Amino acid sequence: MIISFDVGGIFVKYGLFDMDGTIVHQGKQPTEIETEETFFTLIEGVISSYEKEYSIKGIGFSFPGVIDSENGIPIVSGAIKPLRGRPFVQLLKERTGDNYPIFIENDGNCAALAELHSGNGQNLKDFVVLTLGTGIGGGIIHNHSLMKGGRYSAGEFGMMLIPDRQGKKVILAKYASTQGLLNLYRQRLGITSDTPVTGEEIFKGNTFVKKDVLNLWGEYVAMVIYNIIVSINPEKVLIGGGVSQNPLLLSLIEKPLKKFPEWALFETPIIRCYHQNDAGLIGAFYLVKKNL
Structure with missing residues (x-):
């Protein structure tokens, strides 16, 4: 299974995908952006709930701003200001354990990946x-x-x-x-x-x-x-x-x-676009799948 996140200034959407790209479960929570700690606590809670029932192969993030996807760093992070310039992927792995790969990409780029692989750009x-x-x-x-x-x-x-x-x-x-x-x-x-x-x-x-x-x-x-x-x-x-x-x-x-x-x-x-409000979530799934 792959866990996918679409991080926005108001909500964090999340979903669990099987390897064929079918959404097994999805949900959303208000974005906690007061501090880095509150944001990561939200993310860890979602990951932990899925880990209890499923074997996770990777995690992908659709994220606002300018994203150094090679090093896992939001150079500019939009409304998620506490994460600006922070080594996002490294910090999350330190919290969850380095059990699987974690990827992060700009939300517009994730929408493009979704359209490329299963949308109107196929x-x-x-x-x-x-x-x-x-x-x-x-x-x-x-x-x-x-x-x-x-x-x-x-x-x-x-x-x-x-x-x-x-x-x-x-x-x-x-x-x-x-x-x-x-x-x-x-x-x-x-x-x-x-x-x-x-x-x-x-x-x-x-x-x-x-x-x-x-x-x-x-x-x-x-x-x-x-x-x-x-x-x-x-x-x-x-x-x-x-x-x-x-x-x-x-x-x-x-x-x-x-x-x-x-x-x-x-x-x-x-x-x-074929994928409307789920474009970022679906794109984050393909971000992981193409790198596994």
Whole structure:
């Protein structure tokens, strides 16, 4: 059996897989990120509960941030701040015993691995996964293999720069993430960041302001995708993240793309990921399996 973790800022999802990739059990718990100790206590509890009943062959982690997967270190760890720069794999092995291999990889890269092995990238040689969430991430598959980059940060698409309306340089994730969508809507209404707003409500598009904000946000997402396509030339772009399940998303992206310069030359299919909310969990399983 393989234990798989998908670590997020709000929840830690976990699952037990057989060697064929079937999920035998899965669950989630609120992420404990106050200290390194509280985080590892949560992880150890899950591992221990599975070890009581099953023989474990390996453990995989889908983790936010920039991950040195060769040495098991989160160079940048997103919301999991206590683990930044820490030898994650080594520390966990010291706690659980060095009984099986442990692997860690960026969450966008894990989503790409999931699509490569059992999703909408199975028959593709080169494709990109773009994940839309609180930020923007993703993974690049080139020649059937994961592209990590020289310093493990390939696929950080949200860090692309654009000038805002005042000419200030900002990262695209500020506008093109789902958090960016909420912020654009709040700005249009003149309400504070504390005012509750949901993407689901905006996507109803039942007012002029909602429709206008959605179109503007769709244009920003389209910019990210256009820049990816002209730089990498993938066969397809696969969209992931919770918002990817909304039936309006693809039309919001494709409409502005058709108006961008030279789109007819670079036009590339854009589809949803096959694995939605379980992409990180499934990708972490394949991370382990391919290394056993």
